[in-house]
Amino acid sequence: MALEHAILVSLLEKPGSGYELARRFERSIGYFWTATHQQIYRVLKRMESEGLLAVRELSQQSRPDKKEYSVVGPGRAVLSQWLHQSIQPESMRHELAVKIRGAAFDDPSVLIREVERHRQVHIDRLAHYQAGELRDFTGPAAPTPLDAGQELQHVVLRGGIAYERMTIAWLDDVLGTLRRLGTSPSPA
Amino acid sequence: MALEHAILVSLLEKPGSGYELARRFERSIGYFWTATHQQIYRVLKRMESEGLLAVRELSQQSRPDKKEYSVVGPGRAVLSQWLHQSIQPESMRHELAVKIRGAAFDDPSVLIREVERHRQVHIDRLAHYQAGELRDFTGPAAPTPLDAGQELQHVVLRGGIAYERMTIAWLDDVLGTLRRLGTSPSPA
DNA sequence: CTTGGCTATGCAACGAGTTGCATAGAAGGA
DNA sequence: TCCTTCTATGCAACTCGTTGCATAGCCAAG
Structure with missing residues (x-):
């Protein structure tokens, strides 16, 4: 719940x-x-x-x-x-990762556009989060000092920023792999 | 589906x-x-x-x-x-982040043990993923060269490793924030 | 003047996911 | 001997989450 x-x-x-x-x-x-x-x-x-x-x-x-x-x-x-009370650590659920493994049974290059599209969404989200961080926590209009609630909101937002950055870097890795496989094809 | x-x-x-x-x-x-x-x-x-x-x-x-x-x-x-066909990029669902924001309305320090426990789970997962990477993809017993399916499995695993690393770093950031708030308390 | 978008709430039906329980034989430890 | 664990499959009941639809007045653009 x-x-x-x-x-x-x-x-x-x-x-x-x-x-x-x-x-x-x-x-x-x-x-x-x-x-x-x-x-x-x-x-x-x-x-x-x-x-x-x-x-x-x-x-x-x-x-x-x-x-x-x-x-x-x-x-x-x-x-x-x-x-x-304690909660269970969640595992990640990433549908795109299912697709990437599934690409082994089709032409991997069909995923390139899809991955590029996802990459752009994460770049937009990152920019949006960073704008929010500047507005609410680190910019000149932000309150100083921050109270406990704002500190906690900020650390959660930093988590979102770290997640988006990590995801973008990984999708670059995925794109590199897909392009490499595309040049020397071997569909199963 | x-x-x-x-x-x-x-x-x-x-x-x-x-x-x-x-x-x-x-x-x-x-x-x-x-x-x-x-x-x-x-x-x-x-x-x-x-x-x-x-x-x-x-x-x-x-x-x-x-x-x-x-x-x-x-x-x-x-x-x-x-x-x-294309799928929607997913947003992350992180129950622990809800708790962290909720901590503003209680004593933030009650979360420290919980966050430490989650951190340990992610450290264990990271070690497990890295062991799998060595066994199947980068170690001496791994096949060379990797076929397309193995390359794709490897890039997905690299994503898991990046996710765990990012999460551990973020949880360290969270712990630092919680400890800082604990020393100068101000529950709402 | 009509179409589409925004605020604001809600029902109905379905699909996805969880929890508890049940069965049943074999192996291994206390 | 009993208890637990592992393999192996499954039902029933429930909650969680999604999709499609409906209402209804206001506003702005074409």
């Missing part, structure tokens, strides 16, 4: 509606956890019925009403309890 | 039973995709009924019979088709 905990963290950082949460999951929280709006609405409803969250209905002019959720006592307790 | 494709790749590399596949998913294939035996048995059954796989029942002495699966024509075609 990691989505539940991710929602608790995000709502503690700032209360908001399901729609707003869905957008945060495309941005900062999305650096390390993803969710669609349908998933979020369903879980929010359940968490509210369990007493972990409180709702406020907000009328807005020229926009649909929204429901603003915030964490209440029991929700905080659930998060705290989760922080104190 | 990435599991289906991962199974096709694994069975093309070498035919085997559901049990054997489950163990491969704890080893080499598991570097980038995971699955439990229940999932594997269910999908194997479905794939066989769809004509992607063939089964051979093998009697063994002093062991239960097993069903050896292998890929047949339509299965190869499904894999080839999948290789030619």
Whole structure:
């Protein structure tokens, strides 16, 4: 139930509606956890019925009403309890790696464009993360000193940056390998 | 349906039973995709009924019979088709990162032991991957030259090694941050 | 003026993945 | 002898996650 905990963290950082949460999951929280709006609405409803969250209905002019959720006592307790218990280290899941191994049974060069496309996505993400880092943590407009919450957000963001850099370097390695195999072909 | 494709790749590399596949998913294939035996048995059954796989029942002495699966024509075609269509780049899912951000709403130092434990798991995995690399690709017992399939397996393994190295370095960064916050505490 | 995009919420159906349990013979250690 | 582990397969129930669709008013561009 990691989505539940991710929602608790995000709502503690700032209360908001399901729609707003869905957008945060495309941005900062999305650096390390993803969710669609349908998933979020369903879980929010359940968490509210369990007493972990409180709702406020907000009328807005020229926009649909929204429901603003915030964490209440029991929700905080659930998060705290989760922080104190250990979780299993996850293994990575990389569909592209399955494809790369599968390329041995087809023409490896068909993957070159696909890998180049993925590489570009990771370059864009890296640029986006670095812009966020400059804006919120290391640039002149950033608060000094950072408080504990900001320090923790920053170290998570550094993880995202390290991940993207590592991935780009690996995809370069993959491209080199695919091109090398393409020049002296031997499809199985 | 990435599991289906991962199974096709694994069975093309070498035919085997559901049990054997489950163990491969704890080893080499598991570097980038995971699955439990229940999932594997269910999908194997479905794939066989769809004509992607063939089964051979093998009697063994002093062991239960097993069903050896292998890929047949339509299965190869499904894999080839999948290789030619593009997939979405995945974002990372890291539960520990959720915890780290959540630590801002509790005592950050409670996470230190947890992060140290994860760090050790990644160190062990790295050692395991490096041993495999030496055994299969770079050591004296490795075949030279490597064929295309081995080159592709090697580049995927290099990705796993890069991932573990990056993760260990990041967890060191996280530990430094948590310890720094612990000495001058400010729980929210 | 119509089309498409943005805010905002939600249902229904399906597929993916996890957890607990069950069976069953053989081998090996306490 | 009993207990555990390993090989080998599988069912049932559940939660998690995705995809398609629906509603509905507002705004901006063509």
